Amino acid sequence: MSAVIRVGTRGSALALAQCEQAARELGRAAGLEYELVTVTTQGDTSKANLASLGGTGVFATALxxxxxxxxxxxxxHSLKDLPTAAYPGLVIAATPKRADARDVLVARDGLTLEALPAGSRIGTGSPRRIAELKAVRPDLExxxxxxxxxxxxxxxxxxxxxxxxxxxxxxxxxxxxxxAVTERFALSDWPTAPGQGALAIEVREGEASDLARSAEFARALAKGLDKVNHSTTRATVxxxxxxxAGLEAGCAAPVATSAIVDDGMLFLTASVYATDGxxxxxxxxxxxxxxxxxxxxxxxxxEVSQRAVDELLSLGAKELA
Incomplete structure (x- = not known):
């Protein structure tokens, strides 16, 4: 088959690197060649704070x-950049196996978070990371x-x-x-953003419709998507x-989650922070x-997400997130 999968991505170095990895895996699974198509998004061109732009979803709209x-x-997509609401006409068709979901510290002189002197300046634009930082090191700037x-x-x-x-x-x-990493934070102590470390491959809903270039191409693409989808990753994210979504919080809100599958069970920890920690x-x-x-x-x-949402709301999460 001569058809080539046109894979959309942002033009940043990270987006291109992770897209290349996913596209290579998808092309191999589908038996098709692929090409990367870069798309410029509002999040790439604006210098404004992400929260003022409406959260990290600004990276997804143009794509x-x-x-x-x-x-x-x-x-x-980076899954943590996607709003939780479905986008009309599109569906997430595959989530490849998740990479490391943790946050890391890059600090001068090889320092850890605990070892940073009081008053040290630490950079992050994430409300969740800011809240976690203020909770454990309120003496940092x-x-x-x-x-x-x-x-x-x-x-x-x-x-x-x-x-x-x-x-x-x-x-x-x-x-x-x-x-460059001086410390990797354990998820048990420092949970991260929902979906962090995972990628999402999104397609048009009903890919065998008139938007598909051919029925044969659509079948090959669907086969490839099914092969690259990692069911455990799909469930945890x-x-x-x-x-x-249940808390009706945006993707930049101070909400941290961590889900794993282990020993025949699915475990979920979910935390909501006050912005000041x-x-x-x-x-x-x-x-x-x-x-x-x-x-x-x-x-x-x-099941576990609904129980977590119910408990967090009963504890007053709405007032925090």
């Missing part, structure tokens, strides 16, 4: 519009208006502009910058994002898996 228009066949690609942010530590930055492990690893509400829930089938995994995800 989704290009997909709806038929200019590309699939989009690879948080530089909140902090944007730029990973190399730029690491460079601000090297230049002495800040003493440390907090980044997603998956992004640092995908760009082969692991040597579904549980995490369902908490965000003064209050933290946490819910821990688990569901027994009848099997490891995709359907049972997703059913367990729905």
């Amino acid at each position: 989704r519009e290009a997909l709806i228009a038929g200019d590309i066949d699939v989009v690879v 948080v530089v909140a208006d902090f944007r730029g690609n990973i190399d730029t942010r690491i460079g601000r530590v090297a230049s002495g502009d800040v003493d440390a930055v907090i980044l997603a492990a998956a992004g640092v690893d995908r760009l082969d910058r692991a040597e 579904t549980a995490e994002r369902a908490v965000l 003064s209050t933290k509400l946490t819910a821990n829930h688990a569901a027994v898996l009848d099997s490891q089938s995709a359907a049972d995994l997703l059913a367990a995800a729905a």
Whole structure:
């Protein structure tokens, strides 16, 4: 088959690196060639704070519009950047196996978070990370208006502009910058954003429709998507994002989640923070898996996330998030 999968991505180094990885896997699974198509988003061109732009969803809109228009066949997103609400006409068709979901510290002189002197300047634009920082190290100065690609942010530590930055492990690893990391935070102590470390491959709903280039291409693409989908990852990120949706919090809200599948059970921890770090509400829930089938995994995800949302709301999470 001569058709090529046109894979939409942002043009940043990280987006291109993770898209290349996902596209290569998808092309191999589908038996098709692929090409990357870069799309410029509002989040790439604006220098404004992400919260003022409406959260990290600003990175997804232009890509989704290009997909709806038929200019590309699939989009690879960082799942934590996607709003939880469904986008009309599109569906997440696959979630490849998740990378490291943790946050990492990049600090001067090889320091850990605990070892940073009082008054040290630490950069992050994430409300969730800011709240977690203020909860454990209120004596640090948080530089909140902090944007730029990973190399730029690491460079601000090297230049002495800040003493440390907090980044997603998956992004640092995908760009082969692991040597800059001075500490990796345990998820049990420092839970991260819903879906962090995972990718989402989005397609038009009903890909065999008139928007598909041929029925044969649509069948090959569907086969490839099914092969690259990792059912355990799909279930855990579904549980995490369902908490965000249930709390009606945006993807930049101070909400942290961590879900895992272990020993025949799906475990979920969800926390909501006051923006100043003064209050933290946490819910821990688990569901027994009848099997490891995709359907049972997703059913367990729905069950534990709803119980977590109910508990957090009863504790007053609405007033925090």
